[in-house]
Amino acid sequence: MINTKTLFSSFLMGSALLCLNADLAHAYLDPGTGGYVINSVMAVVAGAIVSLKVYWGRISFWFQSKFNKK
Numbered sequence: 455m456i457n458t459k460t461l462f463s464s465f466l467m468g469s470a471l472l473c474l475n476a477d478l479a480h481a482y483l484d485p486g487t488g489g490y491v492i493n494s495v496m497a498v499v500a501g502a503i504v505s506l507k508v509y510w511g512r513i514s515f516w517f518q519s520k521f522n523k524k
Contacts, residue, residue, distance in 0.1 A: 506513070
């Protein structure tokens with residue numbers, strides 16, 4: 455059976471080695487890149503808020519069960 459911790463750490467180590475071995479990119483960032491980044495961040499924040507709202511009952515029940523022990 456494959457240990458998932460070992461597999462995950464091997465994946466992270468391989469990814470880090472590939473990133474450290476990269477050459478110069480010589481990339482161009484046009485003015486629309488800033489808008490794309492802002493829209494992406496807003497989408498992530500909106501998704502997190504909607505997920506929190508959808509699962510709020512489960513989250514509050516979990517906290518109540520952990521902290522209201524009598």
